[in-house]
Amino acid sequence: MRNVRLTIAYDGTDFLGWQVQARGRTVQGEVMRALERMHRREVKVSAAGRTDAGVHADGQVINFRTDIDSLPAARYHVALNSYLPRDVQALSGCEVDDRFHARYSATRRVYRYYWTASLAVPPAIRHRVTRLKYRPSIARLNQLARPLLGPHDFSTFTPPSEPSENRVREVHQIVFYPSGRFIVMQIAANAFLWRMVRSIAGTLIELDKLAAEPVEVEERLAACDHAAAGPSAPAAGLVLHRVDYG
Amino acid sequence: MRNVRLTIAYDGTDFLGWQVQARGRTVQGEVMRALERMHRREVKVSAAGRTDAGVHADGQVINFRTDIDSLPAARYHVALNSYLPRDVQALSGCEVDDRFHARYSATRRVYRYYWTASLAVPPAIRHRVTRLKYRPSIARLNQLARPLLGPHDFSTFTPPSEPSENRVREVHQIVFYPSGRFIVMQIAANAFLWRMVRSIAGTLIELDKLAAEPVEVEERLAACDHAAAGPSAPAAGLVLHRVDYG
Structure with missing residues (x-):
């Protein structure tokens, strides 16, 4: 399983914040839904900053594990964007060391x-x-x-x-x-x-x-x-x- | 009646365009509603460009007649903004010659x-x-x-x-x-x-x-x-x- 790091941006206006909640639209929820559609299984995602409702990001960092070997990590963000809504988009991506954690390594x-x-x-x-x-x-x-x-x-x-x-x-x-x-x-x-x-x-x-x-x-x-x-x-x-x- | 010219900006995303329609939210409708609240009567408004649904403006020009003499024309836009929604705002204003028409004089x-x-x-x-x-x-x-x-x-x-x-x-x-x-x-x-x-x-x-x-x-x-x-x-x-x- 490769460890992928992505930089993402979002307009926080229509989100209840980063973190998945029981109800309501969250950034993490949208990212997980897009990853699930790509991987056909649940993919866990960590983020460097758990932003609140209405807070934006120009350079949030996330990471997750992938078993899609056909996709170079540097093109991962392009593929993911086609599954993401327009108010969350991935800007760049790379493969990182297995120990990298978006939150704990920051x-x-x-x-x-x-x-x-x-x-x-x-x-x-x-x-x-x-x-x-x-x-x-x-x-x-x-x-x-x-x-x-x-x-x-x-x-x-x-x-x-x-x-x-x-x-x-x-x-x-x-x-x-x-x-x-x-x-x-x-x-x-x-x-x-x-x-x-x-x-x-x-x-x-x-x-x-x-x-x-x-x-x-x-x-x-x-x-x-x-x-x-x-x-x-x-x-x-x-x-x-x-x-x-x- | 003074003739007031205002420069306005709007985010066209949530509008059906400039021109008032039978149903739906329009920029002209919001401006007229704000002017009506200020004047306690209907105020007709002309615009230089009748933009379509989803089209934005950074420098649309409008004009209308006012009988509120207490307000200098240069402060008119500030007063109007307090009645306008945040996706339409007046940026500046001045008093103009009676013959000025936002559309026909452009x-x-x-x-x-x-x-x-x-x-x-x-x-x-x-x-x-x-x-x-x-x-x-x-x-x-x-x-x-x-x-x-x-x-x-x-x-x-x-x-x-x-x-x-x-x-x-x-x-x-x-x-x-x-x-x-x-x-x-x-x-x-x-x-x-x-x-x-x-x-x-x-x-x-x-x-x-x-x-x-x-x-x-x-x-x-x-x-x-x-x-x-x-x-x-x-x-x-x-x-x-x-x-x-x-």
Whole structure:
């Protein structure tokens, strides 16, 4: 059995998220259905990031085992796309070592959050961006973000129902930058807690609006209590941008 | 009564087109409903281009009369957006001379058609692009397009049910160019016949695939018969890009 790794992209708008659920349309469900039609048996699939309802991916990574030997791994994504709906598509593929696991082997996940301060959100991108009703300071947002760098207990930025007991994660990068009409936050970490990116995004925007100082972020982080976080940013602005390995 | 001109954008995916119909969701219907809520009476709206079902607009122009004097015309679009659904938004606005009419005053409409030859269409833009299963020659497409420049009877490129008796239109520009992963056709004319852009787009792609010579386009144009056209390109790749006046 060959181990195949694929990079996939999806528009999260019409999905209940990555993970298969008892009812409702999920990305994992669509990918498994397409693989089942190709293999004529159930094929298990792992993903690097279990994105929530409405969250998009430009570079999600998945892996699975295949016994279809006639298909070179580099053409696998093309064959799979003909079975996938248009809101999930595989972008590239390769064969990987048997030990490779999309989730456990990942060393870094990179997410982007997109806002706009425009008075009108262009309809073509309305599901990929959140509108801000004030003009944020990118310089202040970058100052506010700095205390989050490094390894920390991020309990403040996840709901109490987060299943991991150990809530230490290492943030490698967090940067705000303008891009066309957008304000983008790019955040990279070894791994993220449930809803962590949206909680950080929403809290930093709230603190920027209040013209807060970075010490305020330090205090909220140190509280290790979700009540210290601001409102979470909506799902629609969030994109799983890339996953790194090794 | 002031005459207000607005530039609007929409995602045509969930619309039956611009023009109000007996049943079904239309862009004009949504704009009129929003204006009616603002004015508490019916407000008639004209548009430069009556786009079909599934066709998008980045720069459609509309006009209407208003008696709301408290609102500067330059802020009109902001007020209207709060009544519009997210798939139609006004981008800018101004007050215009009483003689201005969005449709009859327009001197040039500019459309763009987007294709990709990628094996996977990124899900985020799937409604804005048509996938080609071969790699087109941009140089040949530009040669094939040249005979269409200038004033011609474009009967070949419109269904027989087109209502205008005079089917002469003047094409000012038609150019194919690469843009990122896209192949774009930009076409500008004083006005277009019904489905003319999609018919030209589909025919030129067909002829490029056949490695045809420009004389073939001349012959098809001269036939003045829709049977001489190739298959029309799908609605989803077409965008009303801009409208010029005066």
